[in-house]
Amino acid sequence: MKIRELKAKRTKLGADAKALMEAATGAGRSMTGEEEKQFDALMDERDQVDRTIERSERLLDDDRQGLDDDPDEPNGPGKRGQEARMDAWNAYLRSGQPGLSAVQARALNAGNDPEGGFLVAPEQFVQQLLQNVDDMTPLRGLATVERLTTAESLGVPTLDADLDDAEWTSEVGTGTQDDGLRFGKRELRPHPLAKRVLVSRKLLRASAMNPEQIVRERMAYRHATAQENAFMTGDGNQKALGLFTASTNGISTGRDIDVPTSGTGFVHNATDGYAADALITAKYTLKSQYHAKARWLFHRLVLAEIRKVKDAEGQYIWKPGLSDKPDTILEIPFILSEFAPSTLADDDYIGMLGDFSFYWIVDALQFEVQRLVELYAQTNQIGFIGRAECDGMPVLEEAFVRLQSDDNVA
Known part of the structure; x- marks a missing residue:
């Protein structure tokens, strides 16, 4: 049915409903039950x-603007629509909402604020930003990363108690019943994370790079450093639970190994102990099935001492x-993080060994950007606030061994 015919039908249905109501009002009475039923149906x-x-008008507008999402597109669903949304996104970053047509603004789910409001970034922009974050954050390359379309939580099943070993039995035997298997669940819920970047007006206007590339790269750096910090030492309160945070919800102190230090370096003498022995203990505290994917994790300053x-x-x-x-260190490769602990004082955490696929990270794919126009006018800059949602935590503590400084030198 054409839009014109639909509008005519809408007018007739409204008129019929109005006639029912006016007939009752003209007779000085309320509508009967049957009349109310007819009125509601109309x-x-x-x-x-x-x-x-x-919907028909939106599809017509989208088709005129190239914002259609044709599922039969040979190169993937919505190819023209994705390109058009990226064009709209670049227009917004360069000129704000006044630079958007009504159709473009609707395609980006514009907020109510006519200038400087939040817009939801296109998925292509978000995927590229998250890829940049992955490249800047070593842990992400080893961790298990899940991406949610919304900021809902993700339950991670954990094995709290295991069954006994299988039993040798006869051909028709089944072994004794074992009720020891227990599963727990730790919940990862993406938490809001906001970062602000500044870009000069001239750069946005004159650069050969697209505005989205400029903003994406700067946003990625700011978000990557904040996330990496939380992945290392976050307390789990509205942020990720870090690897170096002792917690019964993550890695408890039962997975800590003392390493002899002098407060500034590692000890390796017969009197005070050998740091190498402690690292060997750490390696074999970790079950052998984790060794294939295991990595040491250190700050570069700690690694400088480890090499000695x-x-x-x-x-x-x-x-x-x-x-x-x-x-390698004891035949196991290592990774570095600027946000891992970097001091060797007594009781400081100084590094760890683990299979980091058992550190889980969840990202919400929705990413909002707010354009700040007037705040930085005096410096001829535009501010952009990017709001993402992310969470992370260790989900199996036996896959990790944490190293703790033990200053036992007199």
Whole structure:
């Protein structure tokens, strides 16, 4: 049915409903039960026609503007629509909402604020931003990362108690019943994270780069550093639970190994102990099934001291990689984080060993950007506030061993 015919039908349904109500009013009475039923049916049908008209007009506008999402598009669903939304996104970043047509603003789910309001970034922009964040955050390359279309929570099943071993039995035997299996659940819920970046008006106007590329790269850096910090030391309160935060919800103190230090370096002598021995203990505290994917995690300043550590025979435990092989510590590669602990004072955490696929991260794919126009006018800059939602936590503590400084030197 054409839009013109739909509008005519809507007018007739409204007129019929009005006639029912006026007939009762003219007779000085309320509508009967049957009349009310007819009235409600007419109004329900009119509302349905209204929604059909709205959808039809939106599709017509989108087709004129190239914002259609044709599922039969040979190169993937909504290719033209994605490109058009990215064009609209660039127009918004460069000129704000006044630079958007009504159709473009609706495509980006514009807020009510006519200038400087929030817009939801296109999925293409968000995916590229998150990819940049992944590249800047070493832990993300090893962690299990889930992406949610909304900021709902993600329950992670954990094995709190296991069954006993299988039993040798006869051909027809089934073994004894074992009720020891218990599953728990830790919940990851993306928490809001906001960061602000500044871009000069001239750069937005004159740069050969698209505005979305400029904003995306700066947003990615700011969000990556904030997330990495939380992944290392976050307390889990409206943020990620960090690897170096002792918690029964993550990695408890039962997974800590003391490493002899002097407060400024590692100890390796017969009197005070060998740091190498403690690292060997840490390696074999971790079950062998985790060794294939395990990595040491250190701050670069701690790694500088680790490279000096020798065993009781005077051999360095750090080994340089050959060809395409990585450097290793006790045959296990390492990663570095600027937000891992960097001091060697007594009882400080100084590093860890683990299979980081058991650190889970959840991102909400919705990403909002607010354009600040007047706040930075004196410096000829535009401010952009990016709001994302993210969470993370260790989900199986036995996959990790944490190293703690033990200053036992007199």
